[in-house]
Amino acid sequence: MKQASSNAPLSISDLYEIYKSSPQVQTDTRQLKKGDLYFALKGPNFNGNEFALPALEQGAAYAIVDEAVHTSEHLQKRIILVEDVLSSLQALAKFHREQFNIPFIAITGSNGKTTTKELVAAVLSSHYTIYTTKGNLNNHIGVPLTLLSIKQDAQFAIIEMGANHLKEIESYCSYTLPTHGLINNCGKAHLDGFGGEEGVRKGKGELYDYLKLHHGIAFINSDLDYLVKMSQGIETVISYGNHSGQLEAKVFDGVTNEITTNNFLVVEITKCSNASLLNKVIKTQLVGAYNLPNVLAAISIGLAFEVPAEKITAAIENYTPTNSRSQLIDWKNNKVILDAYNANPSSMQLAIENFAKIENAKKILCIGGMRELGKESQAEHQALIEQIKVAHFEKVILVGKEFESCQHSFIYFENSALAKNWMDQENFTDHFFLIKGSRGIQMEKMIALD
Secondary structure, three states, rough: OOOOOOOEEOOHHHHHHHHHHHOEOOHHHHOOOOOOEOOOEEOOOOOOOOHHHHHHHOOOOEEEEOOOOOOOHHHHHOOOOOOHHHHHHHHHHHHHHHHOOEEEEEEEEEOOOOHHHHHHHHHHHHOOOEEEEOOOOOOHHHHHHHHOOOOOOOEEEEOOOOOOOOHHHHHHHHHHHOEEEEEEOOOOHHHHHOOOOHHHHHOHHHHHHHHHHHHEEEEEEEOOHHHHHOOOOOEEEEEEEOOOOEEEEEEEOOOOOHHHHHHHEEEEEEEOOOOOOOOOEEEEEOOOOOHHHHHHHHHHHHHHOOHHHHHHHHEEEOOOOOOOOOOOEEEEEEEEEOOOOOOHHHHHHHHHHHHHHOOOEEEEEEEEEOOOHHHHHHHHHHHHHHHOOOOOOOOOEEEOOOOOOOOOOEEEEHHHHHHHHHHHHHOOOOEEEEEEOOHOOOOOHOOOOO
């Protein structure tokens, strides 16, 4: 690493001193505020080095670049030239992480990791000062940015890790240095990058591998035999599940008007080390029994860190999903489960099974194509259609070119804009919709208000 103006070496510790005097780290000049550090990242379709001078003119304290920038001597003093901006960002994040002696909880998995992260954050923040991943900034850029957003008052850090190929989780662990970890599940997601389901387990299991080597603690859904097997060798395991584990719970099977009309998940704790939570009924604002493991993970982590039972319960009951993640919303005198942030064969199956169980005679299923399935795409989309055929929905709408070559008799649209036009013309009333698809399909457009 070197300073552009003088070619003098600049170590990570030197850069860290500069970082400590800056309000924030930014990689997007549109988010830049005066005094921020600007890291000029590059990608296939952009080159942040081209925005270094505008960043400085907007008030950035320094611009970290990996291409020479020619400007006035005055501005040149605020340009830091490094060999690789991304590597420097990650190294700075690791250096910052090393300044803390607090729990760092890493969360990954194929389905539900963001919801789990949000629930865990809600529970822990009810009792501690925490910092966590914003939205789903869970990739090679988002993870270091999350680490660098952590302030000195932090008592906990919760880091979400996404991955679509092998060695990715391993790389995140190398600078996140997690003390605790949780893998929600390993399903049929990103099959193109992982090369199949076994590749998914190996890739997600890189978190367990790190915990084994560094005496970490794992929170495990012990209902999933493969997670139990994958976690062998981890010194400390805290388990939870529907029918196994140190914490157990079930979907509440009592009948009340509130439960019947709202279709929200209600959880009953059947086994717990905390007596005040035993047999407790927790009424969530989450749709679908598939969210039970996510709730149990949050409770389990809360108990492990001695969050009072009443705070755990209140945090979970008050959590409301956002960003098109299993949201139950009203739309033009209809009910809609909007789950359009992501989709893969595993999550699709669970969502459709849950929707099929809902008691309503006027149900309409709107399914968008699933991305990143590689050579399995055609087979997985046809398998999804076969699952839908045996269910009983008033109408089924398929959206996206992924369904173009599939055999079916359902309503089909090439994109969500065409599907929206059809929805607007139908003027549905008192119907119940499930709208789900991969982010790239933009299924939420089907119910967008003009």
